[in-house]
Amino acid sequence: AQKITQTQPGMFVQEKEAVTLDCTYDTSDQSYGLFWYKQPSSGEMIFLIYQGSYDEQNATEGRYSLNFQKARKSANLVISASQLGDSAMYFCAMREPNNDMRFGAGTRLTVKP
């Protein structure tokens, strides 16, 4: 089965600085999708950004960008100008061939004032 690896259980960043959350994936499929979700302490999962395997440009959504390196099978999330409200769990996920999603274990980001 496809596998998603997030190697950073916890990360700290100073307010207004940028931070990179790592994600690597394992798949033999050519067509797949990569996602990042944010989970605040309230529990809901908030969609942040999507990257298709055939997209040549790295995805960007406001302060979020996805550093997609296909050959290395990595899809790191970059958050620029961190805010206190960015403190949350962040999950990387991959859409499988049957269109189901497989999630990594998550990274807890803490933004320091």
Next chain:
Amino acid sequence: DGGITQSPKYLFRKEGQNVTLSCEQNLNHDAMYWYRQDPGQGLRLIYYSQIVNDFQKGDIAEGYSVSREKKESFPLTVTSAQKNPTAFYLCASKAGIYGYTFGSGTRLTVV
């Protein structure tokens, strides 16, 4: 506004008791999913349904059951066979290939 409604937000279950978690969506999405999340961990797939009256087991289906009688509804029953049910349960739905919409979750605790 369209979305997914999960209820209740908190649920307490006694040993040996079956409980049902509700998940309703008004997004007209075909596919619906149930995930379990344990503290500090990612999401694990319990069951999913691509169309009405059809559903498939996920990675951790033992001790759970579901039904899909209506497109809008996908309830999850946690049976007494589930030996460690204390967890956070998330329901999601999907239309097309671009990710999921999630509900706000139900936190189940065994007392």
